[in-house]
Amino acid sequence: MDKQADVIGRLQAIFREELDLPNLQISPQSTPDDVDGWDSLATIRIVAAVEREFDREFEAAQIESIRSVSDLISMIAT
Amino acid sequence: MSTAASLIDEQRFPQLAALMRTQYERTPAHRSYLETRFSHASAEDFATLEELASQIRQIAGPRLGEICDGYDFICKIVREEEIFFRRKGRYRLQTFEEANRLVYSNTEYMGHYMDGLLLTQIYWSNHTACYQFYRNVFLKQAPAGYDYLEIGPGHGLLIYQALKDERSGSVKGWDVSKASIGQTWDALTVMGMSGKKPELVLQDLYAVPDDSAKFDCLTFSEVLEHLEDPKGALVKLRSLLKPTGRLFVNVPINSPAPDHLYLLRSPEEAVEAVRAAGFEIERAEFFPMTNHTMEQARKHKLTISACIIARPN
Numbered sequence: 001m002d003k004q005a006d007v008i009g010r011l012q013a014i015f016r017e018e019l020d021l022p023n024l025q026i027s028p029q030s031t032p033d034d035v036d037g038w039d040s041l042a043t044i045r046i047v048a049a050v051e052r053e054f055d056r057e058f059e060a061a062q063i064e065s066i067r068s069v070s071d072l073i074s075m076i077a078t
Numbered sequence: 079m080s081t082a083a084s085l086i087d088e089q090r091f092p093q094l095a096a097l098m099r100t101q102y103e104r105t106p107a108h109r110s111y112l113e114t115r116f117s118h119a120s121a122e123d124f125a126t127l128e129e130l131a132s133q134i135r136q137i138a139g140p141r142l143g144e145i146c147d148g149y150d151f152i153c154k155i156v157r158e159e160e161i162f163f164r165r166k167g168r169y170r171l172q173t174f175e176e177a178n179r180l181v182y183s184n185t186e187y188m189g190h191y192m193d194g195l196l197l198t199q200i201y202w203s204n205h206t207a208c209y210q211f212y213r214n215v216f217l218k219q220a221p222a223g224y225d226y227l228e229i230g231p232g233h234g235l236l237i238y239q240a241l242k243d244e245r246s247g248s249v250k251g252w253d254v255s256k257a258s259i260g261q262t263w264d265a266l267t268v269m270g271m272s273g274k275k276p277e278l279v280l281q282d283l284y285a286v287p288d289d290s291a292k293f294d295c296l297t298f299s300e301v302l303e304h305l306e307d308p309k310g311a312l313v314k315l316r317s318l319l320k321p322t323g324r325l326f327v328n329v330p331i332n333s334p335a336p337d338h339l340y341l342l343r344s345p346e347e348a349v350e351a352v353r354a355a356g357f358e359i360e361r362a363e364f365f366p367m368t369n370h371t372m373e374q375a376r377k378h379k380l381t382i383s384a385c386i387i388a389r390p391n
Contacts, residue, residue, distance in 0.1 A: 020374055032110075039111050039369070044157055045378060048164030057165075060158060 007073055014049045015069075018042060028070040050076065085116045091124055093131040097142070097200070104146040108153070108201075115203055115368050123203075126210055130200050133235060137196065137265045148193025149201065155191070159334035169338050174306045177337040182255070191336075192261065196233045204365035204383040208328045211363055211385045212299070213239050216326040223247040224294035227318065229283055230301040232258060234265030240295070242272045249274060250293075252281035283314050292320040299328040302351075303338045312355030316390050324360065325388045327352055331364075333381040344376075348384040357388035 008026065016024050019037045032038040038046075047063050050056070054076050062075055084102070088095040102109045119127065138145045162170045171177050182188060198205050220226075222245050231237040231251035240246050253259050259278045266276060284307070296319055302308045315325055331342045342348045345364040353359060365383045366375035375382045 018378065020377075037369070040153065040157055041160060041367075041380075044160040044164060048161065051165070060161070063161060064157075 004073065007076055008069070010053055011050070011069060011072060014046055014053060018045045018049055026069050028068070028073055030069040031067060046072075085113055087124075091128040091131070093135055094124070094128050094200070097131045097135060100142050101146045101149065101197070104143055105150045108150065111369065112201055115201060118203065118369065122210075123206060126206060127200050130206070130209070130235070133238070133269055134196055134200065136268045137234070139268065141193075145193040145196060148190045148195075149197040150194075151190040152194025152198065155336050156334065159336055159338075163332075163334035169334055169341050171337065171339055172306075174304075174339065177304065177339060181337040185257075188257075192233070196235075199233070199235055201368070203368045204330075204381065207363075207365040208299070208383050208385050209235065211365075212236060212297070212326055212328070215361065216297075216324065216387055217243060217295070220245065220295050220324070221322075225291070225320075226250065226295045226297070227252065227293045228297040228299070229253075229315075230258070230299070231262045231278070231297075232300075234262040234269070236297055236299055237262065237276065238266060238269050240297075241266060241274055241276055242270070244272075246274070247294075249276045251276060251278040252283065253278070254280065254282050256280060283311055286314060286318065288317055290318060292323065293318055294320055294323045296323060296325045298325065300330065302327060302329040303333065303335075303340045303342070305340055308340045308351065309355060312352060312357075316356045319390050321390065323390065325352075325357065325386075327384075327386045327388065329384050329386075331382040331384055332379045342384070343379070345382050345384040349386055352386050352388050356391055358391040360387040360389055362386045 012024065012026050015026050016022055019035065019042060021036060024035065026035065043063065043066055047058060050072060051058065056076065058075055066072060084095065084098055086095045086098055098112065101112070135142060159170060199209060200206060217239055224246055225248045226240040226246055227250045228237045229252050231253065237249065237251050241249050251262055259280060263278055296315055298315060302311065305311050319325060329342060329348050331345055331348060349359055349362050363385050364372065366372045367381040370380055374380065
């Protein structure tokens with residue numbers, strides 16, 4: 001499994017858990033507009049879970065700028 | 079951003095529709111969340127929301143756009159506290175001194191914060207549900223000619239209900255902030271006082287003498303979470319009630335905000351805190367955060383508003 005696929009897999013598990021959507025399929029293009037329940041407070045919960053999963057801590061400005069799964073992947077990669 | 083027509087029926091709910099037009103124009107990013115919130119509202123909810131929208135538009139006057147910006151402000155500061163809460167498992171501030179220094183003494187910040195809070199009565203379903211519970215259960219069952227006191231009347235929407243209730247007797251409000259009393263007074267002035275004269279005074283709950291006047295109805299809505307000594311406050315509230323008097327407490331669970339100090343982790347913990355202060359619980363109802371079920375709120379430690387009606391035991 002390549003690195004991006006691994007990251008997406010781990011993100012998908014987080015999204016499913018935090019949004020209570022056990023069958024959710026996400027892609028880098030997924031945005032709050034096409035994922036049920038993904039509002040700004042859900043973003044915070046997702047980020048907190050991502051921080052635990054990837055042992056990272058993000059800046060407030062980074063968190064505020066998240067508009068897609070792709071943004072999260074970029075944050076994890078940097 | 080969706081540009082589809084709003085779910086709000088403009089013919090039946092013109093006040094709400096006008097408010098939401100302003101909100102969506104000022105902050106289109108909130109549209110999707112708020113339309114989802116309205117998609118869960120019942121006919122009874124819409125009637126309440128229309129009434130609240132009318133009152134809020136009266137209070138706002140020419141400042142409506144600015145108040146809508148205040149909602150965006152409150153969402154932003156709540157998100158900042160939410161990330162801290164998710165990381166640390168606690169609220170950021172621990173003491174009233176910190177809250178006073180960082181939040182209450184900042185007039186501009188508080189202005190935006192209070193503006194935003196006013197609109198949450200409509201936009202956050204748990205806040206609307208608490209308002210309905212207060213009006214339809216707590217006030218409705220008050221005895222004729224009841225003496226009413228609200229501690230921290232703030233935006234004035236709750237004390238206004240007591241003021242316009244033809245069954246109420248005396249209506250009083252206490253606050254530790256002169257600015258807050260001024261805000262409540264201004265709100266009641268524009269909404270109308272129904273020929274009554276409310277008494278709004280500067281009074282610290284902790285400093286009330288034991289032989290103070292007693293009340294039939296005591297409202298303590300979204301105050302407990304701001305206190306360093308919530309237990310002391312509840313004991314004091316008990317001493318302010320007549321033997322048959324009733325207390326209404328509304329306190330949020332898992333609700334990070336810049337000035338929240340007292341973290342309750344479950345609605346049951348809130349009920350137990352009231353009981354432990356010498357009250358018998360008459361009724362308690364819990365309302366989960368907007369666009370979430372109670373099951374989700376409990377599972378993910380989301381905000382739940384706990385409304386409790388209690389009598390001295």
